[in-house]
Amino acid sequence: xxxxxxxxxxxxxxxxxxxxxxxxxxxxxxxxxxxxxxxxxxxxxxxxxxxxxxxxxxxxxxxxxxxxxxxxxxxxxxxxxxxxxxxxxxxxxxxxxxxxxxxxxxxxxxxxxxxxxxxx
Numbered sequence: 001x002x003x004x005x006x007x008x009x010x011x012x013x014x015x016x017x018x019x020x021x022x023x024x025x026x027x028x029x030x031x032x033x034x035x036x037x038x039x040x041x042x043x044x045x046x047x048x049x050x051x052x053x054x055x056x057x058x059x060x061x062x063x064x065x066x067x068x069x070x071x072x073x074x075x076x077x078x079x080x081x082x083x084x085x086x087x088x089x090x091x092x093x094x095x096x097x098x099x100x101x102x103x104x105x106x107x108x109x110x111x112x113x114x115x116x117x118x119x120x
Contacts, residue, residue: 003043004081005036008106011113016106017072020087024070032070032087035063043080054095058085058103071095073103083110 007017021029039046039061051061054073061072061084069090077083085103088096 001080003040005040006077006081006083008083008085008110010109016086017084020072024089028065028068028070031063031065032072035061035070036072036084039074039082043082044076054100056104058100058107060095071099073099075103075107077110077114083107085110 007015009015021032024032035050038050042050046061049062051059053059057075059074061074063070063072070087071090072084072087073095074082074084085106086099088099
């Protein structure tokens with residue numbers, strides 16, 4: 001059974017995942033989109049090397065093309081729903097703290113807005 005995958009979108013309409021994928025070269029973007037499709041199929045059964053748990057309910061989706069590594073940070077947003085938060089090209093051994101903190105902030109904002117009925 002496929003999971004529902006939604007993209008975080010700010011109150012002003014900004015979508016970090018769309019921006020991340022659009023800024024990638026076409027072949028790199030295809031790898032990221034394929035990883036998202038695999039996550040959609042596997043959901044919470046996704047494991048390494050495709051996905052891994054980071055902290056505070058934040059997971060990383062992994063894609064790779066040649067020596068480039070791409071990451072999409074996500075969380076779960078209800079029954080069989082995955083919320084994609086932000087993406088980046090990984091250049092260091094660990095996920096940069098600023099990226100992880102951004103994902104946590106987006107997650108928090110999403111659920112606060114959801115309580116108010118703005119997300120669906």
